[in-house]
Amino acid sequence: KQEVTQIPAALSVPEGENLVLNCSFTDSAIYNLQWFRQDPGKGLTSLLLIQSSQREQTSGRLNASLDKSSGRSTLYIAASQPGDSATYLCAVKAAGNKLTFGGGTRVLVKP
Amino acid sequence: ETGVTQTPRHLVMGMTNKKSLKCEQHLGHNAMYWYKQSAKKPLELMFVYNFKEQTENNSVPSRFSPECPNSSHLFLHLHTLQPEDSALYLCASSQATRQEYNEQFFGPGTRLTVL
Numbered sequence: 438k439q440e441v442t443q444i445p446a447a448l449s450v451p452e453g454e455n456l457v458l459n460c461s462f463t464d465s466a467i468y469n470l471q472w473f474r475q476d477p478g479k480g481l482t483s484l485l486l487i488q489s490s491q492r493e494q495t496s497g498r499l500n501a502s503l504d505k506s507s508g509r510s511t512l513y514i515a516a517s518q519p520g521d522s523a524t525y526l527c528a529v530k531a532a533g534n535k536l537t538f539g540g541g542t543r544v545l546v547k548p
Numbered sequence: 549e550t551g552v553t554q555t556p557r558h559l560v561m562g563m564t565n566k567k568s569l570k571c572e573q574h575l576g577h578n579a580m581y582w583y584k585q586s587a588k589k590p591l592e593l594m595f596v597y598n599f600k601e602q603t604e605n606n607s608v609p610s611r612f613s614p615e616c617p618n619s620s621h622l623f624l625h626l627h628t629l630q631p632e633d634s635a636l637y638l639c640a641s642s643q644a645t646r647q648e649y650n651e652q653f654f655g656p657g658t659r660l661t662v663l
Contacts, residue, residue, distance in 0.1 A: 441590070469651075471651065471652070473654070478636070478657075478659060479656055479657065480552075480554075480638055480654045480655050480656040480657045481638065481640075481654040482654075483651060483652070483653060483654070486651045526591070528591075535593055535596075535604065535606075536581075536591075536593060536652060537590075537593075538590045538591040538592075539590060540589075540590045541590070
C-alpha cells in the first residue's frame with residue numbers, strides 16, 4: 438500500500454528565505470507526482486506535476502524535483518513572500534489511477 | 549476560480565437529514581472524483597467515475613451515495629450521516645483515468661458539518 442509522508446508538518450520562515458518542502462513515498466512505481474497548494478478552508482490549486490520520467494519541473498519561483506528510485510520529491514520556493522503562506526500537499530499517482538496524498542506541510546512566511 | 553465548481557460551499561445537517569452535494573466541471577474532462585478531507589488526516593479518495601461509470605469505491609459507507617448523470621456533473625447524496633463525517637468534501641476532474649499521466653483539477657470544496 439502506497440504511503441506518502443511530508444516532513445516537516447509545519448514550517449515558519451522570515452520573508453525572503455527559500456523554502457524547502459519534502460515528500461517521500463514508499464512505492465516507487467508511480468506515474469506522476471503532483472504538488473498542490475491549499476489555503477485555509479479552500480480547495481486545492483495544482484502547482485506542478487512531474488511525470489515519472491522527469492527529474493524536475495519549474496514554474497516561476499517554484500521548482501520541484503523527483504527521485505523516483507529513492508521515493509522522494511522536494512519542492513523549492515525561492516525568495517518566499519507572505520502570500521506563500523498556505524498548506525502544501527504532495528500526491529502520487531500509481532496503479533489503479535489513485536492519487537495518494539501526504540499529510541501536508543503548513544507554511545507561514547512572516548513579513 | 550477553477551473550472552470545477554461545487555455547491556453548496558457550506559452545509560450543516562442533522563443526522564437524520566438527507567442532502568446532496570453537487571460538482572460541475574467546465575473543462576471537458578471525462579473523469580470525476582470525490583475526496584474527503586478530515587481534520588488532521590490526509591486527503592482520502594472516495595469515488596472515481598470514468599465516462600459516467602463508477603470505477604472506484606474506496607470502501608466508503610453506504611450512507612454516501614454518488615451519482616454521475618453525465619461527464620460534467622457529479623453528485624454525492626448523503627443520508628443518516630454521523631458527526632465523524634464532518635469534513636471538507638472535494639471534487640476533482642481530469643481527462644479519463646485510462647491516461648495515467650493526467651493532472652487532476654480540484655473544486656473549492658463543500659464544508660460539511662453533521663450535528
